[in-house]
Amino acid sequence: MREMTSNFKHEIVWQVKTGDEPIYSTPIVARFSNGQRVVIYQSWDWYLYVRKVETGELLWRYLFGAPNYGRAQAADVNGDGKIEIFGASHDGHVYCLDEKGERMWFHSNLYYREGSGQVTSANEWGITDSTKHWAANSFLRTDSNHAELAIVSGTGAGQSRKISGVEPDVIWIAEAFDTVPDATSTYEIHPFHESDVYYQHAGQLVEEADAWYLYTTSFDNQCVKLKASTGELIWKFSSLEQNEPFPAIVDIDGDGKLECLFNSIDEHVYCLDAETGKLKWHNHAGFGIDCFGSYADMDDDGMLEYIINGRGGRTLYLDGVTGETKYKSTDWSVWATSETNSRATVFDYEPGKKAVVFGGLAGFVYCLDSQANTIWRTYLAANMRGSTTVLDINSDGHDEILVPDMMGTLTILAKHGKELGQVHVKGGIEGTPLAGDLDGDGKIEVLLSSLDGYVSMIRFN
Numbered sequence: 001m002r003e004m005t006s007n008f009k010h011e012i013v014w015q016v017k018t019g020d021e022p023i024y025s026t027p028i029v030a031r032f033s034n035g036q037r038v039v040i041y042q043s044w045d046w047y048l049y050v051r052k053v054e055t056g057e058l059l060w061r062y063l064f065g066a067p068n069y070g071r072a073q074a075a076d077v078n079g080d081g082k083i084e085i086f087g088a089s090h091d092g093h094v095y096c097l098d099e100k101g102e103r104m105w106f107h108s109n110l111y112y113r114e115g116s117g118q119v120t121s122a123n124e125w126g127i128t129d130s131t132k133h134w135a136a137n138s139f140l141r142t143d144s145n146h147a148e149l150a151i152v153s154g155t156g157a158g159q160s161r162k163i164s165g166v167e168p169d170v171i172w173i174a175e176a177f178d179t180v181p182d183a184t185s186t187y188e189i190h191p192f193h194e195s196d197v198y199y200q201h202a203g204q205l206v207e208e209a210d211a212w213y214l215y216t217t218s219f220d221n222q223c224v225k226l227k228a229s230t231g232e233l234i235w236k237f238s239s240l241e242q243n244e245p246f247p248a249i250v251d252i253d254g255d256g257k258l259e260c261l262f263n264s265i266d267e268h269v270y271c272l273d274a275e276t277g278k279l280k281w282h283n284h285a286g287f288g289i290d291c292f293g294s295y296a297d298m299d300d301d302g303m304l305e306y307i308i309n310g311r312g313g314r315t316l317y318l319d320g321v322t323g324e325t326k327y328k329s330t331d332w333s334v335w336a337t338s339e340t341n342s343r344a345t346v347f348d349y350e351p352g353k354k355a356v357v358f359g360g361l362a363g364f365v366y367c368l369d370s371q372a373n374t375i376w377r378t379y380l381a382a383n384m385r386g387s388t389t390v391l392d393i394n395s396d397g398h399d400e401i402l403v404p405d406m407m408g409t410l411t412i413l414a415k416h417g418k419e420l421g422q423v424h425v426k427g428g429i430e431g432t433p434l435a436g437d438l439d440g441d442g443k444i445e446v447l448l449s450s451l452d453g454y455v456s457m458i459r460f461n
Contacts, residue, residue, distance in 0.1 A: 287312025
């Protein structure tokens with residue numbers, strides 16, 4: 001049995017050891033059609049797990065084809081009265097499962113989905129495949145580590161060339177073919193990095209006027225919109241590097257229509273029209289971004305700002321209409337500490353005043369005001385990858401801040417930065433704690449997943 005201690009009053013409802021592999025996943029809670037509340041999470045041991053919230057009892061697990069990292073999703077997306085569960089894996093697929101754990105459909109990454117075919121025609125500098133409609137920037141990267149086009153059969157078989165450009169049905173190459181392929185030739189497109197096929201998170205489910213949709217990003221550089229009931233691909237958009245965070249779907253510019261915003265390692269934030277996938281704006285942050293964005297009307301001007309952290313160690317508030325950087329952290333202590341992998345959590349700092357709070361890899365927790373100025377910071381000694389959670393966990397009428405870290409500590413702070421207590425586990429906490437009245441008993445529970453393979457449910461009093 002692992003140890004768990006705290007000077008903040010709580011009880012352990014249950015804890016289960018999934019296996020010897022770590023759990024990076026942020027758990028979610030859903031309700032089955034029979035009324036059973038369930039907790040759903042993914043594990044590095046290749047399984048997605050479904051357990052009873054009240055007891056931790058395993059209901060079923062689903063085996064993917066590789067390790068699983070991120071957050072699942074769940075909702076009744078086809079109107080049959082039963083929820084569907086969405087998971088993602090490093091095997092390169094997003095899966096839709098029913099309440100019994102049976103697969104309903106799966107969606108594949110760019111390379112598996114569009115990375116092979118028959119040559120329609122060619123010249124010495126590229127091939128055409130008239131059956132394809134590749135998105136702009138597919139298979140390309142900012143560092144020139146582009147994917148490779150390989151002719152695998154027919155005329156010109158055995159040749160491999162780095163891709164230099166992409167048009168809707170044309171692949172251009174950096175070095176001319178020795179033998180020009182023809183219509184007898186087949187090809188494959190091979191990623192530069194093995195990880196370019198990975199999916200991290202299932203994505204973001206959204207109920208729109210006509211149907212439920214799943215917006216998801218991948219290490220294949222793409223953001224895609226899928227019809228959640230069938231897996232039908234609605235649109236696709238390619239950045240120029242891997243995309244880890246799942247998108248935010250919100251009317252960010254106040255035009256009455258939804259936008260899809262996602263952050264990329266190519267140092268950009270992209271804002272797309274959620275209906276069409278067309279680019280509305282992008283912001284060059286100047287650093288790679290592999291944590292999630294937040295949004296709120298921070299400065300009370302009636303318009304939303306989009307808030308990001310990233311590898312540059314700075315926090316940016318972007319104008320929701322134009323995408324321009326509106327405010328950015330100026331305190332040297334924030335950006336001098338390098339990477340910030342946790343999302344900036346928005347909360348009410350004082351009546352009528354919003355703030356954001358987040359942790360960083362250097363061991364500090366920061367609280368910034370409505371214009372990204374530092375209100376306070378506190379040093380917790382361990383790096384933080386999971387995002388903070390803000391809620392009143394002990395029902396005393398005051399919000400607390402839950403801060404997970406990679407040393408296995410969940411620190412509880414008052415919203416003005418004072419430390420109130422800690423919960424310690426043996427494994428580091430990389431996922432974001434899920435907190436709320438999870439089992440319907442009127443009390444606050446927190447679900448923690450950790451790198452020692454445990455999932456724990458804690459009730460605070």
